[in-house]
Amino acid sequence: MIHIDGLKIDPLFYTFIEKEALPGSEVDSEAFWQGFSEIIHDLSPENGELLAVRNRMQEQINQWHSQWDWKQKREEYENFLKEIGYIEREKEPFSIGTEQVDREIASQAGPQLVVPVNNARYAINAANARWGSLYDALYGTNVIDEAEGAEKGSAYNPIRGRKVVDYAKSFLDEIIPLQNGSHKEVTQYSVKDGKLVASVINETTRLKDEQQFAGWQGERENPSSILLINHDLYIEIQMDKTHPVGKTDAAGVKDVVMESAITTIMDCEDSVAAVDAEDKVLVYRNWLGLMKGSLSSVFQKGEKEVTRNLNEDRSYLSPDGSELILPGRSLLLVRNVGHLMTSSMVLDQEDREVPEGIIDTVVTSLLAKHDLLRKGRTKNSAEGSVYIVKPKMHGSREAAFANTCFNRVEDLLGLKRFTLKIGVMDEERRTSLNLANCIFEVKERIVFINTGFLDRTGDEIHTSMLAGAMVRKNEMKGTVWLQGYEKSNVDTGLKCALPGRAQIGKGMWAMPDQMKEMMEQKRTHLEAGGNTAWVPSPTAATLHALHYHQLRVKDVQKELLQRVKDRQQEMLTLPLFEGSYTKADIQQELDNNVQGLLGYVVRWVEHGTGCSKVPDIHHVGLMEDRATLRISSQHLANWLEHGLCTKEQIMETLKRMAEVVDHQNSSDPLYQPMANDFERSIAFQAACDLIFDGKDQPGGYTEPILHRRRQEFKARTYAART
Ligand SMILES: CC(=O)SCCNC(=O)CCNC(=O)[C@H](O)C(C)(C)COP(=O)(O)OP(=O)(O)OC[C@H]1O[C@@H](n2cnc3c(N)ncnc32)[C@H](O)[C@@H]1OP(=O)(O)O
Ligand SMILES: O=CC(=O)O
Numbered sequence: 001m002i003h004i005d006g007l008k009i010d011p012l013f014y015t016f017i018e019k020e021a022l023p024g025s026e027v028d029s030e031a032f033w034q035g036f037s038e039i040i041h042d043l044s045p046e047n048g049e050l051l052a053v054r055n056r057m058q059e060q061i062n063q064w065h066s067q068w069d070w071k072q073k074r075e076e077y078e079n080f081l082k083e084i085g086y087i088e089r090e091k092e093p094f095s096i097g098t099e100q101v102d103r104e105i106a107s108q109a110g111p112q113l114v115v116p117v118n119n120a121r122y123a124i125n126a127a128n129a130r131w132g133s134l135y136d137a138l139y140g141t142n143v144i145d146e147a148e149g150a151e152k153g154s155a156y157n158p159i160r161g162r163k164v165v166d167y168a169k170s171f172l173d174e175i176i177p178l179q180n181g182s183h184k185e186v187t188q189y190s191v192k193d194g195k196l197v198a199s200v201i202n203e204t205t206r207l208k209d210e211q212q213f214a215g216w217q218g219e220r221e222n223p224s225s226i227l228l229i230n231h232d233l234y235i236e237i238q239m240d241k242t243h244p245v246g247k248t249d250a251a252g253v254k255d256v257v258m259e260s261a262i263t264t265i266m267d268c269e270d271s272v273a274a275v276d277a278e279d280k281v282l283v284y285r286n287w288l289g290l291m292k293g294s295l296s297s298v299f300q301k302g303e304k305e306v307t308r309n310l311n312e313d314r315s316y317l318s319p320d321g322s323e324l325i326l327p328g329r330s331l332l333l334v335r336n337v338g339h340l341m342t343s344s345m346v347l348d349q350e351d352r353e354v355p356e357g358i359i360d361t362v363v364t365s366l367l368a369k370h371d372l373l374r375k376g377r378t379k380n381s382a383e384g385s386v387y388i389v390k391p392k393m394h395g396s397r398e399a400a401f402a403n404t405c406f407n408r409v410e411d412l413l414g415l416k417r418f419t420l421k422i423g424v425m426d427e428e429r430r431t432s433l434n435l436a437n438c439i440f441e442v443k444e445r446i447v448f449i450n451t452g453f454l455d456r457t458g459d460e461i462h463t464s465m466l467a468g469a470m471v472r473k474n475e476m477k478g479t480v481w482l483q484g485y486e487k488s489n490v491d492t493g494l495k496c497a498l499p500g501r502a503q504i505g506k507g508m509w510a511m512p513d514q515m516k517e518m519m520e521q522k523r524t525h526l527e528a529g530g531n532t533a534w535v536p537s538p539t540a541a542t543l544h545a546l547h548y549h550q551l552r553v554k555d556v557q558k559e560l561l562q563r564v565k566d567r568q569q570e571m572l573t574l575p576l577f578e579g580s581y582t583k584a585d586i587q588q589e590l591d592n593n594v595q596g597l598l599g600y601v602v603r604w605v606e607h608g609t610g611c612s613k614v615p616d617i618h619h620v621g622l623m624e625d626r627a628t629l630r631i632s633s634q635h636l637a638n639w640l641e642h643g644l645c646t647k648e649q650i651m652e653t654l655k656r657m658a659e660v661v662d663h664q665n666s667s668d669p670l671y672q673p674m675a676n677d678f679e680r681s682i683a684f685q686a687a688c689d690l691i692f693d694g695k696d697q698p699g700g701y702t703e704p705i706l707h708r709r710r711q712e713f714k715a716r717t718y719a720a721r722t
């Protein structure tokens with residue numbers, strides 16, 4: 001370890017900061033380490049106190065439930081939560097005042113992509129997902145059915161291709177209609193006197209709303225691309241009569257390209273497995289590469305070697321003939337870790353591990369300074385802001401603590417006050433119940449609230465662990481608390497005047513391959529007032545973008561503001577199950593939860609993969625991350641606690657499902673089967689810990705066990721090598 005200013009620093013991390021992060025940041029090395037040390041020593045004690053408050057409140061809640069039946073004493077329960085400070089007194093009405101917010105956040109409604117930042121190939125793909133091919137997104141997913149000879153197959157299928165074109169052009173007719181006829185009938189697009197002209201059968205026509213024509217590329221009479229705009233989002237129709245698809249189209253259209261992932265969250269948190277300096281430096285290095293525009297990735301795809309770089313901005317001629325430059329990349333945010341974990345990468349003067357959340361704020365901000373100084377090849381924030389998403393905060397004191405930390409980091413890095421913006425994840429019950437107060441504490445820097453319903457469900461189960469047995473996992477979506485929480489989040493965001501300055505975001509679509517279902521269901525996020533919602537992949541971003549063309553969220557939000565109401569009672573309706581489940585129901589629930597849990601944990605602990613697509617018992621691939629793991633482990637712990645199943649039954653299920661998961665991974669040469677030796681399999685042991693010790697995990701979080709077991713696995717692997 002390197003000793004500096006009262007800190008002991010892992011050499012890998014030290015070298016990264018000295019050789020890669022500080023050069024070009026206009027921050028002096030000596031001042032940095034001294035300031036870093038001061039921030040750590042000044043703020044760590046409060047970080048510790050905040051965690052102690054969490055534990056104390058949880059103990060009080062546990063005691064209350066051991067004594068009383070919540071169903072008989074709902075009013076007393078609410079009063080008790082107020083008495084212990086769990087429910088805070090709400091501040092007087094106020095409006096947020098965040099300034100210098102990029103338009104992607106302040107005014108454009110559209111999809112928000114999330115990606116594990118330690119995976120450079122995916123991270124670059126995500127940054128580039130600002131624009132996505134609608135033809136590819138439709139062709140490659142179940143949005144287009146395979147009936148009547150339209151199978152995907154291995155080679156291009158023209159029958160499927162026709163269905164794709166038909167879908168895309170029907171969509172164009174819906175949102176950018178022509179005065180006469182359909183986009184399906186167009187034989188030529190051209191530009192005349194700054195207007196879009198479309199030749200349809202024997203006549204020419206124009207757009208119903210001519211303002212929707214935003215620009216073009218190529219020649220006026222025969223443009224290679226036409227740029228259109230609807231609800232602040234761009235769409236490009238691309239033409240090329242020599243292209244395999246373009247040559248079969250009357251107007252030579254080869255693709256319709258959608259402005260897709262307007263913003264992207266580069267995730268250092270729940271989709272990432274980072275347990276030591278080696279892992280964290282990789283996370284930070286990729287974020288630095290994104291901020292400098294230099295990140296690239298070389299990988300093998302099939303037979304081909306692919307090099308992936310960040311896209312350039314896009315250039316068009318606008319209708320008046322002037323140049324129009326549009327961003328080629330998504331606006332990037334970075335999700336830091338929460339207040340819970342500490343890191344062995346930095347030790348304080350008492351040799352204690354330092355809160356990882358503080359390290360993340362300092363380092364991700366330092367790295368983003370390269371973007372603020374505009375030294376790189378690309379630019380992220382045109383407004384000169386840094387966007388940090390802060391997860392898993394409990395109540396307003398924790399939000400105030402984040403604000404203090406951000407102030408200190410701005411001072412350290414020589415940044416103007418409120419350069420560092422914050423996105424507040426509403427994903428713990430104490431934050432949901434006190435959301436206005438949380439927003440108040442960061443009201444000059446807040447750029448989003450977002451319902452992280454997955455963590456929030458885990459917290460719902462954990463907080464009320466002793467109140468009774470919970471409904472089945474899939475029934476959670478329909479429960480009163482969850483509906484109330486989603487609505488309350490929007491109501492609070494509207495009351496605090498977020499629109500125009502900050503996003504009101506909705507949660508993740510966790511079935512990456514079920515795009516037809518997403519198209520049917522995710523529009524409700526807009527109807528509920530969300531001006532952004534999370535998607536797991538670039539393809540999902542392109543498809544979800546269609547919803548924002550169909551609905552103007554600004555109008556929805558105006559309407560909803562008239563109907564704001566207090567939803568505390570709904571949020572305090574615990575999701576306890578009533579009636580009875582059959583033995584078969586119970587076993588099916590156990591099988592499903594255990595399979596997902598094992599499938600995820602084995603890759604986390606033994607492969608260092610923080611986000612995986614894991615098949616459920618119906619063979620539907622589900623996005624699993626630490627938040628979904630928190631749900632399944634807490635759910636199993638809850639049913640065990642209330643006697644719906646026995647420890648032996650869970651153990652039997654674990655062993656049976658381990659074989660299923662081993663089989664699912666059998667084609668991976670690096671995979672070590674769990675069922676060969678349950679005692680020796682660190683992943684299997686981690687799964688057991690998560691369930692059998694689940695009740696006692698702080699907040700029901702999975703991080704402490706995952707980190708410990710991954711470190712154990714790494715140590716074993718290194719020992720075997722040397
Ligand atoms: C509760 C929460 O906190 S949710 C937030 C955390 N969750 C996430 O961040 C989810 C991010 N998504 C993912 O990690 C992935 O989509 C997974 C793990 C769910 C599925 O990954 P895979 O099984 O590899 O997906 P699949 O094989 O269908 O697609 C891979 C292709 O899609 C791309 N891709 C998939 N997801 C993403 C993404 N989020 N961003 C960018 N590209 C992506 C890959 O780059 C790859 O394309 P390439 O070969 O050209 O590089
Ligand atoms: O972070 C998102 C969630 O749902 O949890």
Ligand SMILES: [Mg+2]
Pocket residue numbers: 270391425427452454455627
């Ligand atoms: Mg979460």
